[in-house]
Amino acid sequence: MLKIDDLVGGYLNLPVLKEISFEVADGELVGLIGLNGAGKSTTINEIIGLLRPYQGKITIDGVSLSEDMEGYRRKIGFIPETPSLYEELTLREHLNTVMMAYDVDIVASQDYLMELLQIFRLEDKLDWFPTQFSKGMKQKVMIIAALIINPSLLIIDEPFLGLDPLAISDLTALLEKEKEKGTAILMSTHVLDSAEKMCDRFVILHHGQIRAQGNLDQLRQTFGDDKASLSDIYMALTKEEAAHD
Incomplete structure (x- = not known):
């Protein structure tokens, strides 16, 4: 379980996030939604430990980074927006290193690893180097690397970029399995039609603050439209942005 309490954070003493609080329960998929610059990437960087909060607390399964750095980080599986692989390692060496x-x-994880490789049709690419991979293949490797560690918290930043429709379907099915295993999942994405179908709840960030959170029905109440889609709600945010400017 991820729990964020009164988080204030950002870069170079310039707070981007302003006392945000939300949770992602075990077996729950929460969508992190917002316009560019709303604070989504900052939130993710605070959670994974690339940034340190100015104020507030972040815990995973009750453990904070300051209390147990190694144990905290081992709980996180992270799939970044841009794949980052060791160019000098083969796929096999890369996954073994992870x-x-x-x-x-x-040894004990070989069956699960092979299952993941087969799902993404990479089982015959174990001796390939990243220079031989397409962007979509690199993204699939990042997904496998994040899942093979059996994380308590899975963080996914724009997971659908570079993936073909079949891989998107495979990833969606895998996320359902992760939820069944009790994994807490936080997903940031602009692919709102997919997010609307996949996510149990949403956290909407706007100017570094939580504009709304809850399931789709609760968001509809917040934005005053009982038939609004997630895309409609996103467009309402753009209008707020225009009015703010």
């Missing part, structure tokens, strides 16, 4: 870094039993 598993060793997270103390995952490589």
Whole structure:
């Protein structure tokens, strides 16, 4: 379970996030939604430890980064928007390195690893180097690397970029399995039609503050439109932005 309490954070002493609080329960998929510059990436960077909060607390399963840095970080599986692979390692070496870094039993995990490789049709690419991969293939490797460590919290930043429709379907099915396992999932995306179908709840950020949070019906109440789609709500935010400017 991810819990964020009164978080204030940002860059170079310029707070971007202004006392935000929300939770992602075990077995729940929460969508992090907002316009560009709303604070989504800052929130993710605070959670994974690339930034340190000025104020507030972030815990995963009751553990904070300051209390147990190694244990905290091992709880997180992160799929970034832009794939980042070790160019000098083959796919096999890359995945083995990830598993060793997270103390995952490589032998005991082989069946699950092969299952993931087969789902994304990479089982015959284990001796390939990243220079031989397309962007979509690199994104699939990042997904596998995040799942093979069996995280308590899975954070996904724009997961659908570069993926073909079949891979998107495969990822959607895998996220459902992760929820069934009890994994807490936080997903930031602009693919709102998919998010609307997949997410249990949403956190909408606007100017570094939580503009609304809840399921779709609760968001509709907040924005005063009982038939609004998530895309409609996003467009309402753009109008607020225009009025603010």
